Amino acid sequence: MLSRRNVRCSVAASLDIIGERWNLLIIREAVMGSTRFDEFHERIGVARNILTSRLAGLVDNGILTRTPSPDNARIHLYELTAMGKDLLPLLAAIMQWGDRWLHAKVGAPIILSDRASGAAVQPLQLKTKTGIAVKLDNLMITAGPGATEIMRKRLSVTHAAAK
């Protein structure tokens, strides 16, 4: 997907699909086990018409499936696809950042753990294969195979200018 100004960017492309408050809260609810319209409606506190349109969009974009409930064909179940389940690191990153910077005083509202061992999930951190922690200070940004020409040029300039 090419966004504005002919720059292909995975951040912008992802935001086109999920980068809207209600979408991410719907995905959060799906991760927490909600499947029915009324569950999403009640737990997110979103207007029904907005919820209807957001759920349809998430189904269209391959994040959720919509299937009739085995118990009652008039009720539909919304469930995360593999693509939707793969949003867990993104959701955890948002949550952990909020825990650190917005809820430091009260403590984390929610703890994520491994079910079998009960061990808590650690804060997400950028690391290389050999375990070097990558922060903004030692981050290098280069053009990948999917970069457009405009981005290649820009990245070479950015690097020349970087300290």
Next chain:
Amino acid sequence: MLSRRNVRCSVAASLDIIGERWNLLIIREAVMGSTRFDEFHERIGVARNILTSRLAGLVDNGILTRTPSPDNARIHLYELTAMGKDLLPLLAAIMQWGDRWLHAKVGAPIILSDRASGAAVQPLQLKTKTGIAVKLDNLMITAGPGATEIMRKRLSVTHAAAK
């Protein structure tokens, strides 16, 4: 921060601050080295009035600082605070998801690496301290110290219902 329905949620609270397309694209640009209004304007392709309001919001919320340029006091530099720099894992999570699910055919537009070794950053993954990978199938969600009563109740129900 308590969001709607008296549920304290770090996802919702974070989204209140950064969960808007332009905000995340501004933060992406800041990570890529943009500091001046005109750089953000040109590279994001956002209207000037929107950019003005979003930059002010990010400064108010502690994500960016705004200081006069040493070269020209009429120009201001926008730079990430520690709170802003700490959004790198979130930004990388969005980017990596887009790389996998939206740009798999063309390949990643951008590669993140460690500057000194040149080694690429690995995909972010939820892990416990001892290295157990946590995916949705083995994820346990429990109430933390900052949970509100309503959330505590809900989580106990969720768990009772979980397989």
